[in-house]
Amino acid sequence: MLTFPISEFQERLTKTKQRMAESGVDVLLVTDPANMNYLTGYDAWSFYVHQLLVVLIDEEQPYWIGRGLDASAARHTTYLDNAHILPYADDYVQSTVKHPMDFVSDFLKEKNQDRKSIAVELDAYYFTAKCYIRLTQELSNARFIDGTSLVNWIRIVKSDNEIDYIKKAAKISEKAMQVAFDSINEGVRECDVVANISHAQISGMEEYGGDYPSIVPLLPTGEKTSACHLTWTDEPFVDGNPVIIELAGCHKRYHSPLARTVVVGMPNEEIQRLSEVVIEGMNSALDIVKPGITCEEVELAWRNSIEKNGIKKESRIGYSTGLNYPPDWGEHTASLRPGDRTVLQPNMVFHMIPTIDLGHVGMEISESFRVTETGCEVLADFPRELFVKPNIRLA
Amino acid sequence: MLTFPISEFQERLTKTKQRMAESGVDVLLVTDPANMNYLTGYDAWSFYVHQLLVVLIDEEQPYWIGRGLDASAARHTTYLDNAHILPYADDYVQSTVKHPMDFVSDFLKEKNQDRKSIAVELDAYYFTAKCYIRLTQELSNARFIDGTSLVNWIRIVKSDNEIDYIKKAAKISEKAMQVAFDSINEGVRECDVVANISHAQISGMEEYGGDYPSIVPLLPTGEKTSACHLTWTDEPFVDGNPVIIELAGCHKRYHSPLARTVVVGMPNEEIQRLSEVVIEGMNSALDIVKPGITCEEVELAWRNSIEKNGIKKESRIGYSTGLNYPPDWGEHTASLRPGDRTVLQPNMVFHMIPTIDLGHVGMEISESFRVTETGCEVLADFPRELFVKPNIRLA
Numbered sequence: 001m002l003t004f005p006i007s008e009f010q011e012r013l014t015k016t017k018q019r020m021a022e023s024g025v026d027v028l029l030v031t032d033p034a035n036m037n038y039l040t041g042y043d044a045w046s047f048y049v050h051q052l053l054v055v056l057i058d059e060e061q062p063y064w065i066g067r068g069l070d071a072s073a074a075r076h077t078t079y080l081d082n083a084h085i086l087p088y089a090d091d092y093v094q095s096t097v098k099h100p101m102d103f104v105s106d107f108l109k110e111k112n113q114d115r116k117s118i119a120v121e122l123d124a125y126y127f128t129a130k131c132y133i134r135l136t137q138e139l140s141n142a143r144f145i146d147g148t149s150l151v152n153w154i155r156i157v158k159s160d161n162e163i164d165y166i167k168k169a170a171k172i173s174e175k176a177m178q179v180a181f182d183s184i185n186e187g188v189r190e191c192d193v194v195a196n197i198s199h200a201q202i203s204g205m206e207e208y209g210g211d212y213p214s215i216v217p218l219l220p221t222g223e224k225t226s227a228c229h230l231t232w233t234d235e236p237f238v239d240g241n242p243v244i245i246e247l248a249g250c251h252k253r254y255h256s257p258l259a260r261t262v263v264v265g266m267p268n269e270e271i272q273r274l275s276e277v278v279i280e281g282m283n284s285a286l287d288i289v290k291p292g293i294t295c296e297e298v299e300l301a302w303r304n305s306i307e308k309n310g311i312k313k314e315s316r317i318g319y320s321t322g323l324n325y326p327p328d329w330g331e332h333t334a335s336l337r338p339g340d341r342t343v344l345q346p347n348m349v350f351h352m353i354p355t356i357d358l359g360h361v362g363m364e365i366s367e368s369f370r371v372t373e374t375g376c377e378v379l380a381d382f383p384r385e386l387f388v389k390p391n392i393r394l395a
Numbered sequence: 396m397l398t399f400p401i402s403e404f405q406e407r408l409t410k411t412k413q414r415m416a417e418s419g420v421d422v423l424l425v426t427d428p429a430n431m432n433y434l435t436g437y438d439a440w441s442f443y444v445h446q447l448l449v450v451l452i453d454e455e456q457p458y459w460i461g462r463g464l465d466a467s468a469a470r471h472t473t474y475l476d477n478a479h480i481l482p483y484a485d486d487y488v489q490s491t492v493k494h495p496m497d498f499v500s501d502f503l504k505e506k507n508q509d510r511k512s513i514a515v516e517l518d519a520y521y522f523t524a525k526c527y528i529r530l531t532q533e534l535s536n537a538r539f540i541d542g543t544s545l546v547n548w549i550r551i552v553k554s555d556n557e558i559d560y561i562k563k564a565a566k567i568s569e570k571a572m573q574v575a576f577d578s579i580n581e582g583v584r585e586c587d588v589v590a591n592i593s594h595a596q597i598s599g600m601e602e603y604g605g606d607y608p609s610i611v612p613l614l615p616t617g618e619k620t621s622a623c624h625l626t627w628t629d630e631p632f633v634d635g636n637p638v639i640i641e642l643a644g645c646h647k648r649y650h651s652p653l654a655r656t657v658v659v660g661m662p663n664e665e666i667q668r669l670s671e672v673v674i675e676g677m678n679s680a681l682d683i684v685k686p687g688i689t690c691e692e693v694e695l696a697w698r699n700s701i702e703k704n705g706i707k708k709e710s711r712i713g714y715s716t717g718l719n720y721p722p723d724w725g726e727h728t729a730s731l732r733p734g735d736r737t738v739l740q741p742n743m744v745f746h747m748i749p750t751i752d753l754g755h756v757g758m759e760i761s762e763s764f765r766v767t768e769t770g771c772e773v774l775a776d777f778p779r780e781l782f783v784k785p786n787i788r789l790a
Contacts, residue, residue: 001628044624045610048520048723069710071754072622090710091734094727099518106564123494123525125443130517130543132524148525148717190603195597202590202627208584208630215440216607229439232597233396315464315485326721328443339486357464383514 002041003252004161006079012039013055013062015154020057026116027108028055028147029135030062030129033325035151037253040064040080044073046103047126050091050100057115065104067093103133106136112137119147125327152333156320158347161371162254166322166349170256170368170379172210172249177258177382179294180217185391186264190219190232197247204251212328213250220244225261225362228355239265244364246353249380250327255321255329257351258380259366262387275386276362278356281305282384285317285336285352285370289376295340302336302354316340317354321368328356344371349379397436398647398732399556401474406432407502408457408482410549415452421511422503423450423542424530425457426522428720430546432648435459435475437506439468442521442720444488445495451508457782460499464486467745500533507526509534514542514647520722544727553742557649561717561744565651565763567605569645571595572653572777575612575640581659585627589614592642599646608645609724615639620757622655623750632705634660639759641748643724644775649722650716653747653775654761657782667759670781673751676700677779680712680731680747682766684771697731697749712737712749717761739766 016039020028030053037041039053039062051066061084064074073085074080086354088103108114121127123146130327136144158166179200183193197217219232222241237243241264248257263271285302287371304315316337319330334342336352353366365386368379411434415423425448433438434448434457448463456479459469466482469475483498493583503509516522519542531539553561574595578588592612599605614627617636632638636659643652658666695711704710710761712731714725724746729737748761760781763774 007738043626044622045722047625048610048623048725058599069750070622070624072752073625076619076622076625091732092716093711094725120524122528123523125520125523127521127524128518129515129522129524129527130541132527133517143728144527189604191600193595195605198597199590201486202593203587204629209584209627210590212611215443218440224471227439227465227471229441229465230468230471231438231440231607232604318490319489327440330443335489337486355464357467379636391637 001077002079004041008161009040009079010161011156011209016055016151017057019150019154020055021120023119023145024117024247025059025119025145025147026112027118028150029053029104029118029120030055030151031121032151033126034125034304034323038151038323039282040078042074043077043253044070045068046070046073050131054104056111067109067363078303083230091289098199099130099134101134102138105135108139109249113234115141117145119145119150121148123148123264124177132361135153145199149332152331154350155323156324156333157345158335158349159269162322163253163256163347166256167379168208168251169249169254172201172204172251173247173258174380174382175205175249175254176249177245177260180247181389184243184262184264186239187236189234189236190221192222194219194232201247205351208251210262211250211253213248213255214324214326215248218246225361226357228362228364237264241365242267242271244362246364246366252271253323253325256368256379256384257321257329257366258368259364260382260387261363261365262389264389267386267388271361271363274356274358274387275365276308277383278354278365279304279313281354281367282367285378286367286378289369289371290342290374291344293345293369295334295336295344296338296344299336311356313354313356315355318350318352320348322349322361346371346373396472397474399436402437403556404474407549411546411783412452414545414549415514417451418514418540419512420514420540420542422543423506424448424499424515425450425546427517427519427546428563429648429718433546433550433718435473435627436496436666438472438648439465439471441465441468445526447499448561449499449502449507454548454606460502466502494525494529496529497533500530503534505759510536510539512540514540514545514563515543516543518543547726548727550718550726551742551743552740553717557717558742559648560646561651563603563646564649564775566654567646568602568642568651568777569597569777571638571644572655576657576782579632579638579657579659581634584629584630584631585614585616586629589627596642596644603646606644606645606648606711608650609719610643611723613641618755621754623757623759632659637662637666637756637758639757641759641761648718648720650719651749651763651774652724652761653718653763653777654748654750654759655777655782656758656760657784659784662781662783666756667728667781669751670760671751672701672704672706673749673760675704677747677760677762681771681773684739684764684766685769686739686741686766688739690729690731690737690739690764691733694731694733706751708749708751713745713747714736715743715746716746716766733743739768742770
């Protein structure tokens with residue numbers, strides 16, 4: 001069930017160890033499920049209990065530590081040999097007495113790593129404050145270092161194999177967006193449209209199936225378009241209302257997000273005008289993407305364009321994306337925003353999603369793109385325009 | 396959009412403050428999205444950025460602190476007035492320089508709470524080690540206390556309104572399980588069956604829609620039934636193989652999980668026998684459920700039954716369930732396992748899921764149940780048996 005050749009996992013590990021060496025790190029504890037997957041292939045819905053990889057700088061394979069129940073998932077999905085799969089007993093799970101990090105500490109002591117410098121992903125979702133407190137108590141002679149995003153920054157440049165998965169995900173995103181567009185109509189319940197989108201995302205294509213995206217389809221309508229992270233209701237769509245559709249195709253945990261806005265019935269002038277501003281701004285930003293340009297320069301192109309049209313926007317307009325697990329398909333590295341001087345390189349992938357929110361109405365039209373050798377490749381082939389239902393497509 | 400009367404949110408807050416007082420807590424920071432929802436109604440897919448509630452023991456309303464983009468979701472879904480919705484600027488988001496907890500610290504200083512005793516949910520998913528480190532650095536005169544599960548333990552006994560949502564979720568779980576059973580056949584791709592299940596979960600019933608369950612449908616087959624948290628592939632189901640179906644209906648974030656096992660073609664004797672052991676064990680455990688019994692007594696009834704049949708199992712057989720967000724529909728309080736002396740009370744809800752894993756094959760048949768005044772009410776009405784496809788139902 002390996003998703004990449006073992007040699008690719010090994011290259012990733014080599015890069016990780018280089019970064020560890022540069023930062024004086026002997027031991028890296030990897031808790032972010034995307035990073036666990038990236039380094040070993042591990043893939044299971046088990047991140048709701050404590051689990052991690054231990055990367056020792058002078059050993060060939062990382063160690064997987066997780067709940068006993070999930071050891072066989074590690075055997076199915078990783079390249080690790082059995083000696084590197086270390087299950088803890090079930091009475092550690094959500095116990096008020098025992099904590100899985102005690103198991104980790106015991107293991108590190110056994111391996112004589114308890115006086116070393118240990119990097120942990122301090123700001124990763126599943127590395128809780130308790131994990132940190134228990135480890136630092138039990139390993140009081142170790143030096144703890146912040147390893148947040150150490151592996152994420154390696155992930156930011158994708159291999160060709162990874163790009164292949166992302167392109168497959170993009171095909172799924174096109175299909176799901178078309179299903180959304182076809183399903184939305186006055187009187188249809190929001191939940192029924194989302195059900196169709198989800199079906200399309202998971203079923204995927206004839207040639208390959210879909211994986212679960214890390215974020216559910218978001219479909220705010222009417223005034224709620226200015227609250228873009230609200231989830232759907234069972235209310236019917238209403239004539240005259242805009243609907244934002246934000247979704248991703250996902251294949252083997254790799255994402256290609258896509259957003260469009262559709263109006264049920266005829267759009268009013270304000271929405272029409274807003275969509276033109278957003279599309280013009282996006283085009284300006286996409287136009288300047290190429291290796292050597294910085295993230296903040298891409299944002300500046302957008303900002304110059306919309307300010308010319310009298311609109312200001314404060315939040316970032318995009319972020320690096322690819323491999324991830326709930327609750328996010330962003331990679332938590334580079335953002336397209338002022339101050340981010342990350343230099344674009346070939347095979348970086350971003351989701352550019354410049355939402356504009358006027359308070360009473362919001363607008364989202366987004367693209368995922370790959371940085372190429374000379375410019376930018378937009379991943380999904382879906383018309384970049386404001387849609388209207390029923391069946392009138394504006395020029 | 397409030398999901399409960401304001402009075403119910405206020406009652407929950409009163410109970411929370413009682414617990415705070417009992418533990419000498421002046422300030423409670425609530426990071427668990429389910430607890431945020433429970434105390435205010437807040438519901439949005441925004442837990443991938445830092446957000447929390449500040450409960451001050453001597454103030455009437457909690458404060459919501461979150462990303463600027465999400466303040467309007469707080470206005471849509473909570474009963475809080477505008478003065479209690481405090482958005483932070485977007486440049487705090489996934490920044491290497493600024494951290495949202497600095498905003499929280501500044502607020503607590505402003506409110507003269509920086510010398511008080513502050514409880515934080517140390518082992519909650521979205522309260523990272525970094526959150527704790529930044530808060531304790533900035534509020535060095537405060538006394539920090541572990542508030543993990545303080546609110547969760549209030550949630551364990553449900554109101555009648557909550558039970559109503561859970562029963563609605565149970566209806567959705569029945570529908571989704573039937574769809575799963577109808578869809579699974581030799582040669583059908585796993586992803587296509589999951590797509591149908593997901594459609595049924597989200598579309599829900601004619602009278603009300605479905606919400607996204609906190610865990611995706613799990614559908615391991617063949618040898619992978621002993622790796623119950625693996626996600627689906629795009630491989631076709633194979634004749635003779637067992638398939639575990641674990642899913643939940645969800646309505647307004649309240650879950651009712653359900654698992655069954657189906658065999659594609661005729662089951663072999665081992666699987667048939669295993670299912671009989673599991674069902675007999677479950678029946679024994681469900682039979683003794685009533686107020687006054689402890690969690691470990693329920694597990695013991697199961698264990699006595701299966702050991703009589705020559706089988707031993709080490710992991711817990713169930714947990715409290717109800718309101719939650721990804722990645723878990725368990726509530727992280729009581730577990731049905733040895734050592735858990737939690738006493739059952741009316742309107743507690745558990746998911747009893749005694750998986751048996753023989754290494755080469757696993758079996759899951761589960762029920763969600765409510766503790767009643769006198770016993771136990773199983774929530775989903777779905778035959779408790781091993782299923783076979785095509786269309787032969789074993790007695």
